[in-house]
Amino acid sequence: MHNIAIQVNDLHKSYKKLDVLKGVNLTVEQGSIFALLGSNGAGKTTLVKILTTLLNQDRGTAIVNGFDVASKPAYVRQSISLTGQFTAVDEILTGQENLMMIAKLRHLKQPRQVADALLTRFGLTDAANRRAATYSGGMRRRLDLAMSLVGTPPILFLDEPTTGLDPEARIEVWKEVKKLADGGITVFLTTQYLDEAEQLADRIAILHEGKIIASGTLTELKKLFPAAEVEYVEKQPTLEEIFLAIIGKKEGQ
Ligand SMILES: Nc1ncnc2c1ncn2[C@@H]1O[C@H](COP(=O)(O)OP(=O)(O)OP(=O)(O)O)[C@@H](O)[C@H]1O
């Protein structure tokens, strides 16, 4: 039996008349990478906000690291870190200062050592004393990821971690995310990039019209979408084709 890091049951959330989550159910195993896929406006950020205690659900339950988000938000917050959809880096501070600030907020004993170790790990040592305003998009994302790892919480939420990055920077972030999961951290990520889910995720769930309409490993999802036979050559569907087929759209629409 694997231990469960995140358990969501029948989660509902509306913004006034707009029903965004209409009964979401999902389970994330400890130490795995879970990718939540969905189009713009599907409700991915809304779900992440509820799981990270930034927003209350209307109905249903969410348990994170064994704690109920509604009744034990402080315990949930101690168990997680979040890299939001929009980078949380303070531009006026240097990379090192940004990391030290978080280490101090988390009451760690040696903030400078913690900061320097993370700068090294994310290849930012040379830029440590430059203001974050001068960083490239990829460097900023890496700093953001490093900031979310100060204090090494067991569960990491990444809301669209590579949106806006060039292919090289995306691969760098993927590598770091894989290393984290190999080290036992549970990663819950949202993405619109199907190749990102394909590359990283142990399990993938598709959020569409307020519900998880498909979930499983990539192999399981591929089974939902039988390979098309073109003469004698079998063509394996890409995750993109599976995604579009499941949400009922044709490519190019
Ligand atoms: N605070 C809010 N008040 C009203 N409506 C909101 C609010 N936040 C989000 N919404 C709406 O809820 C829906 C889901 O938004 P959400 O940000 O969760 O989607 P998303 O899947 O993260 O989209 P994206 O891929 O663009 O980041 C959208 O229609 C959005 O406009």
Ligand SMILES: [Mg+2]
């Ligand atoms: Mg979002």
